[in-house]
Amino acid sequence: MILEKLRTPNGKKFLLCAMVIFVIALAVVGRATFGGVVSEYNLPYSEWTTSMFVLQGAMVMVYSTIFTVLFSIPLGFLLLGSDDSRTH
8 A cells, every 4th residue: 555655646756855855864964973073072084993984874874764754754644645635
């Protein structure tokens, strides 16, 4: 049932909106996370170890995914909701 709804024009709009939200979340969270470490600890990227990049990148992915899911819930109701046009 969900896959059928995602194949409709509104489903494709929903997927596109979700991807846009994910890209925006990646940019914002990535800048805040990586930039926060650099500014807070005065630690330039040249002094970072590989594990620091991996851990910060994993944190960015987790938070971006969570923000995408949270912001996609209202879009799901709007774009994938029932097609009933009944008024109560």
